Amino acid sequence: MKMTKIVRTTADLFFPFCLVFGLYVVVHGHLTPGGGFQGGAVMATGTALLLVARAYDDVTGRIRKGAMKVCEAAGLLIFLCAGFSGLFAGRPFMANWLAPDGALFRTSIAHGPNAGDLNTAGLLPLLNVGVGIEVLGGLTVILLYMLSGIKEEKKK
Amino acid sequence: MMDTFVMRHLPALLIAVPLFAAFLMPIVGGAGRVVRNAWVVLGALATSAVGLALAWKVLATGTVLYVFGAAAPHVPLPMDSGGIPIRIVFQIDALSALMVVIASLSSLGITIYSLAAESRQSGLETFYAMLFLLIAGVLGMVSTGDLFNFFVFLEISSLAGAALVAYRVDNGVAVEAGLKYALLSTLGALAVLTAIGILIGQYNALNLATLASRLQFTTLDKLALVLLAVPLAMKCGAVPMHFWTPDSYTTAPSSVTAFLVVSSQASLYGLFRILFTLYGPLLSWATFGWFLIVLGVLSMFVGVTMAIPQKDVKRLMAYHAVSQTGYMLLGVGVGLAVLGNPDALAKYGRTAMAGGLFHIINHAMYKGLLFLTAGAVFYRAGTRNLNKLGGLGHDMPWTMVCFMIGALAIAGVPPFNGFASKLLIYESVFRFSPFLSIIAMIVSILTLASFVKVFHSMFLGPRRAEFAAVREVPAPMLAGMALLAVFVVAAGLAPQPFVDRLIQPAVEALVDRAGYIAAILGGI
Numbered sequence: 001m002k003m004t005k006i007v008r009t010t011a012d013l014f015f016p017f018c019l020v021f022g023l024y025v026v027v028h029g030h031l032t033p034g035g036g037f038q039g040g041a042v043m044a045t046g047t048a049l050l051l052v053a054r055a056y057d058d059v060t061g062r063i064r065k066g067a068m069k070v071c072e073a074a075g076l077l078i079f080l081c082a083g084f085s086g087l088f089a090g091r092p093f094m095a096n097w098l099a100p101d102g103a104l105f106r107t108s109i110a111h112g113p114n115a116g117d118l119n120t121a122g123l124l125p126l127l128n129v130g131v132g133i134e135v136l137g138g139l140t141v142i143l144l145y146m147l148s149g150i151k152e153e154k155k156k
Numbered sequence: 157m158m159d160t161f162v163m164r165h166l167p168a169l170l171i172a173v174p175l176f177a178a179f180l181m182p183i184v185g186g187a188g189r190v191v192r193n194a195w196v197v198l199g200a201l202a203t204s205a206v207g208l209a210l211a212w213k214v215l216a217t218g219t220v221l222y223v224f225g226a227a228a229p230h231v232p233l234p235m236d237s238g239g240i241p242i243r244i245v246f247q248i249d250a251l252s253a254l255m256v257v258i259a260s261l262s263s264l265g266i267t268i269y270s271l272a273a274e275s276r277q278s279g280l281e282t283f284y285a286m287l288f289l290l291i292a293g294v295l296g297m298v299s300t301g302d303l304f305n306f307f308v309f310l311e312i313s314s315l316a317g318a319a320l321v322a323y324r325v326d327n328g329v330a331v332e333a334g335l336k337y338a339l340l341s342t343l344g345a346l347a348v349l350t351a352i353g354i355l356i357g358q359y360n361a362l363n364l365a366t367l368a369s370r371l372q373f374t375t376l377d378k379l380a381l382v383l384l385a386v387p388l389a390m391k392c393g394a395v396p397m398h399f400w401t402p403d404s405y406t407t408a409p410s411s412v413t414a415f416l417v418v419s420s421q422a423s424l425y426g427l428f429r430i431l432f433t434l435y436g437p438l439l440s441w442a443t444f445g446w447f448l449i450v451l452g453v454l455s456m457f458v459g460v461t462m463a464i465p466q467k468d469v470k471r472l473m474a475y476h477a478v479s480q481t482g483y484m485l486l487g488v489g490v491g492l493a494v495l496g497n498p499d500a501l502a503k504y505g506r507t508a509m510a511g512g513l514f515h516i517i518n519h520a521m522y523k524g525l526l527f528l529t530a531g532a533v534f535y536r537a538g539t540r541n542l543n544k545l546g547g548l549g550h551d552m553p554w555t556m557v558c559f560m561i562g563a564l565a566i567a568g569v570p571p572f573n574g575f576a577s578k579l580l581i582y583e584s585v586f587r588f589s590p591f592l593s594i595i596a597m598i599v600s601i602l603t604l605a606s607f608v609k610v611f612h613s614m615f616l617g618p619r620r621a622e623f624a625a626v627r628e629v630p631a632p633m634l635a636g637m638a639l640l641a642v643f644v645v646a647a648g649l650a651p652q653p654f655v656d657r658l659i660q661p662a663v664e665a666l667v668d669r670a671g672y673i674a675a676i677l678g679g680i
Contacts, residue, residue, distance in 0.1 A: 069182050076179040080172060087161075092222065092229040093168030 003053050011053035018046030022136070029128035030121040036128040040075075040135025047140045051147045065144055068137045075134025082126045098122035164229065166210040167222035167246040170256070170295050174203045178288035185281025193271055196284050200267035203291060207260030214253040215661060219675045221301075222246040232363075232676045241363045241676055247301030249672060250661035254513060255298035255425050257658065258520045261643060262418045263291045269528055269636025270411035272629065273535055277409075283323055289316040290415060297422040301676065303352050303434075304362045306426060307345060310391075313419050314341030321408040321416075330407035337404045344387030351383035364434060365676035368669065373438040381439075384430045385447075391423035394485060395454040398478045402462075405474035406540075410531020411636070413470065414524035417477055421516050424481065428488060428666060436669040437496075445493020452485030453592065456599045464606050468540045469530045472610060473523070476566060479599060480519045486596060487512020487581045488666075490588045495667070504584035506663055511580030513666070514659045518573040518647060522565035525640040529559040532629045532637070533614060542613045549615035551626045556615045558637040563611055565644045567604035573644050576651035 003011075025032070026039030050059045086095035098105055099122030107119045118125075162169065177199025184195045214220050222229050224244045232241040248256070267287065274280060293313030300306050318341065322334025356362055358377070359370045371377060390397035401420075405413045431444055459479025466472035491509030494500035532555045533548060534540050549556045565572035568579075578600060586593035628634070647654050665672070 073179050073182040077176075080176055080179060083168075083172065086225070087165055087168070092224055092226055093165060093172060094225040095227070096225060 008053050011049050015046045015050055018049065019043050022046070022132070026128055026132035027118065027125065028116075029132075030124045031116040031118065036131025037135050039128075040132040041139055043132070043136045044139035044143060047143050048147070051143060056148055060144065063140060063144070065141055068140045068144070071137030072134055072141065073137075075130050075132070075137060078130030078133065079127055082123055082130060085123075094123075096122040096124070098126075163209070163213065165222075166206055166213060167220060167248060167299060168224065168229075169206045170203075170210055170246075170299060171292055173206055174199065174288045174292035174295065177203070178285045178292065181281045181285040181288065185284075192281060192284070196267055196271065199288060200264050203288075203295075204260040204264040207256045207263075207295065210248060211253040211257045211260070214248050214250060215657060219247060219249040219665075219671075221675060222248075239677075240361060241366060244305050245301045245363060245676065246299050247365070247672070247675060248299045249675070250658075250665040251425070251428075251513075252299050252665075254517060254658055254662040255422060256295060258421065258517050259291065259294050259298065259418050261639070262415060262520050262524050265524065265636045265639040266411040266414045266528070267636075268639070269414075269531075269633050270409070272632040273411055273531055274409060277324070279323075283320070283409075286316045286319045286323075287412065287415070289313075290320060290412075290419065293317075294415075294419050294422045298425050301364050302362050303355065303364055303367065306364075307348050307352055310348065310423070310426070311341075311345050313422065314338070314345060314391075317341070317404075317412075317416055317419055320412040321404045323412070324407065324409060326407060333403040333407040337400055340390065340400050344390055347383045347387045351380040354380040354383070363676060364429070365673045368434050368436065369673050369677060371435065371438060373435075377435075377438075381430070381435060384434075385427060388423045388427040388430065389451060392420045392427060393455070393478050393481050394451045395458040395478060395482075398455065398459070401478055402471050402474040405477060405527070406468060406470045410470070410527050410534065413474075413531075414527040417523050417527070418520050420477075420481070421484075421520060424484060424516065431492060432666050433669050433672050441496040442493055445489050445491075445495070448485045448489025448492055449592065452482040452487075452489055453595055454482070455479060455485060456482030456596065460599050460602045460606065464602065464609075467542050469533070469542055469545075469610060469614065470527065470540050472542075472606065473526050473530060476526075476603060476606070477519075477523055479603065480515070480523065480566065482599070483515050483578065483581055483596065484512045484519070486585060486592065487515060487577075490585050490592075491663075491666075494588065500588075501667075504587040506667075507580055508584035508588065509663045509666060510655060510659045511577050511584060513662050514577035514580060514651075514655060515574075517654075517658070518565070518577045518644070521640050521643045521647070522562045522572070522574055525558060525637060525644060526562040526566065528633070528637045528640065529555050529562060532558075532633055535629055535633070536626045537623055542610065545614045546617040546623075547615075547620045548623060548626060550619050551623070552615075552628050554628055554634055555637070558634075558641050559611065559615065561641045561644055563607035565648065567607055568600045569604065571645075571648045573647035573651065576648055576655075580655075 022039045022043030025034040025042055026036055029035030047063055083094045086093055086097055089097035091097050105119055105122050105125050107117055109120050185192050221232055223232050226234055226243055232245050233239060274283060290313055293309045293316060296309030297306060297313060300309060318334045318338035321337050322331045324330050354376050355367055359367055361367050393401040405416060408416060456479050459475050459482060463472050463475035487508045491505045494505040537545060537548060565574035568574045582593050582596060
């Protein structure tokens with residue numbers, strides 16, 4: 001199966017926007033609907049778009065299974081290390097030690113409606129980023145396995 | 157020593173250490189075989205050490221609480237919570253400690269065993285990642301004090317278990333078994349989730365102790381009870397919901413099968429927890445005691461009669477696992493049936509429960525050992541068919557010794573650990589109903605008969621030409637089997653310390669519903 005040049009070019013153009021929108025959902029996880037899982041899934045749909053528009057071998061040159069597996073493990077490790085960081089701050093596992101007095105994401109929010117400050121919520125954005133990376137890796141690997149049947153038709 | 161950094165955070169480490177081992181596995185796996193194996197051993201040793209240290213702490217100082225993400229790990233009700241434990245709480249009492257000990261010992265044995273047993277397979281980093289996830293899931297199930305958290309760990313252990321069952325594709329046979337396991341587990345987990353939804357909708361709490369203190373036993377609660385008890389009975393392999401066990405246990409790699417037994421027992425723990433702690437005195441003791449007893453007797457009898465005609469050694473053992481689960485249900489069921497009668501409870505109820513709980517740990521050890529020996533035979537001889545095997549005792553003497561220890565223990569022959577727990581069950585159940593005790597003894601005799609047949613067809617007889625290349629299995633496999641065999645013999649020769657130190661506190665914890673609730677809500 002070979003899509004027309006229009007489809008392939010459009011998919012190429014859309015791919016970075018998919019990633020950026022996914023990343024937006026991930027980093028705004030503590031402010032807006034969505035979060036690590038949803039954002040990661042949006043990023044992974046970029047791969048699905050490329051896979052549908054192009055041949056499988058064409059895509060695996062750019063998106064490698066091995067790298068995605070490392071992404072998956074790394075995301076999970078970020079999550080776990082964020083949990084461990086509570087221990088070293090002298091609090092229990094997963095304690096949100098960053099929130100009122102950490103170095104990052106420390107701003108307290110005033111009660112009532114506000115514009116939404118990204119620099120809040122302490123540990124939560126970190127957890128969202130970890131989950132986002134993990135889901136991006138995991139779903140991409142699943143997509144690559146499931147859609148590996150899509151091949152370019154041999155020219156007669 | 158009691159208050160060092162590690163000792164304070166043991167419950168968190170209990171989950172975090174195996175998860176860390178699992179998540180780093182895909183990265184470590186790229187660094188070569190030696191590094192990966194070293195990481196596996198390190199992860200297994202660390203997990204077991206944390207588990208045993210935690211159990212020791214619980215048995216020495218009483219229930220251990222751990223509140224994730226709070227200001228202090230042991231304060232379940234922070235000032236701003238309004239009297240509800242809003243965070244995830246791990247509540248490890250003596251019953252949980254017993255289960256943690258089982259999972260720790262068994263996981264160490266099987267990981268060492270699998271180093272050699274699985275060395276010829278591909279995709280090992282995924283295998284070990286899944287194995288550690290399974291271990292983390294089981295440890296979480298038995299230590300959490302939060303109903304939704306229990307569901308999450310149930311799912312983790314089910315999915316990792318299904319992936320491991322399907323790990324050896326085996327022309328699709330293993331994949332079918334894995335799919336069956338995944339489908340049934342998901343169905344069961346959905347029912348559990350529905351029940352949790354019913355409970356939180358009415359009582360606005362997920363914490364087990366809080367729920368237990370607020371439960372009204374409305375019609376919806378009865379529905380929730382059914383939706384909790386039936387899937388958990390299915391997951392522990394009780395007849396008539398046992399049909400997934402033979403397939404999954406047979407096709408999974410033997411090391412995994414040995415741990416699937418522990419995973420089933422974690423569901424059994426969940427069932428006991430729901431009946432004793434969550435619903436407790438709201439139930440009619442006799443009805444639910446007999447519910448467990450009937451499940452137990454059915455499992456014992458159907459399991460053993462189905463086991464006898466099997467040709468595949470692991471399938472045979474899987475049916476025996478169903479049968480042995482019946483003993484645990486019978487013992488604890490008798491305890492539950494007389495829970496409202498202090499006189500009978502003191503006379504034989506506690507002994508029956510002690511027998512049932514002691515049988516859990518004994519079963520995990522000897523059945524794990526038997527599955528590992530079956531895996532060792534398969535590793536060398538390449539078949540599990542009893543009609544084709546024979547004469548292996550000449551070349552695999554140590555495997556044969558381990559098999560004998562396991563077989564005599566499961567049949568309840570002294571001086572092995574199966575005898576110790578079965579004797580407790582026979583004696584106490586006899587005072588409750590002699591008929592049930594006689595059934596239990598007959599099932600034991602049938603078990604012995606079945607294992608004599610297996611022993612004969614696997615190990616005895618002259619050397620066979622087709623097994624000329626068979627040698628003793630590699631040292632790591634022997635070490636894994638020896639670890640479990642040592643426990644089987646030790647708990648058989650000197651059962652009293654185990655019963656006094658480990659089992660009796662667990663029985664007290666099971667009966668003491670008020671204590672479980674007070675550990676969380678006592679601060680008000």
